Amino acid sequence: MVGRYGVDELTRFILLLDCLLMVFSLLLRNSVMNFICIFLILLCYLRMFSKNYSQRFKENQMYLKYYDRFANKYASVKYAIQQHGIYHIYKCPSCKQKIRIPKGKGKISITCPKCNKQFIKHS
Template identity: 50%
Template structure:
């Protein structure tokens, strides 16, 4: 029996690698490298703990719990990344459009650039005001 078959048999029924494991391992290695240049027992121990948690999760047989942990991680990751996606979207919109607030109800209204002076009607409260686009 060669090494590949023995390892495959050992990993049968174990959880394996997911996005949270990749994040923990990467963060642990980065902190480990930082602790090499700036020796500190706390950073070294933190890196070691992160790597141990990563391997514990990888070899775990409790699939339901590891799956739930990964979903919680992905939820937080998506919330964090959505902030940057929203900022990127807003900056793209500001290149093509002027965004004004209605003086009565403060509703944001998007007007294309380069149309000159126009009368804007608020879609929410139907107030009219004049702005340059």
């Protein structure tokens, strides 16, 4: 492997996707999926044995950019779901800033930290 690119995150993702497609291919007995699986395996080998470091690095960086965007969106949704049981999330009527208020406090006056506007909500 001296002088070759090797395995990176994109190659690992393609191999994982290929394994999942192989399982579905075995269950569905679809020849088109078999060809897709073979193509993905060949793509992984071509990436691993490539000597074009700069192009493989650019491809991996693009994959990581999209992966991070997806992971951040997933983490924010997961965090919002966890907070939903403990807090109410209200938006300020004037500036639309999100404000987190603990549940079970009754009717309270809320002051927006951004614009200092006060409004009354049920918690």
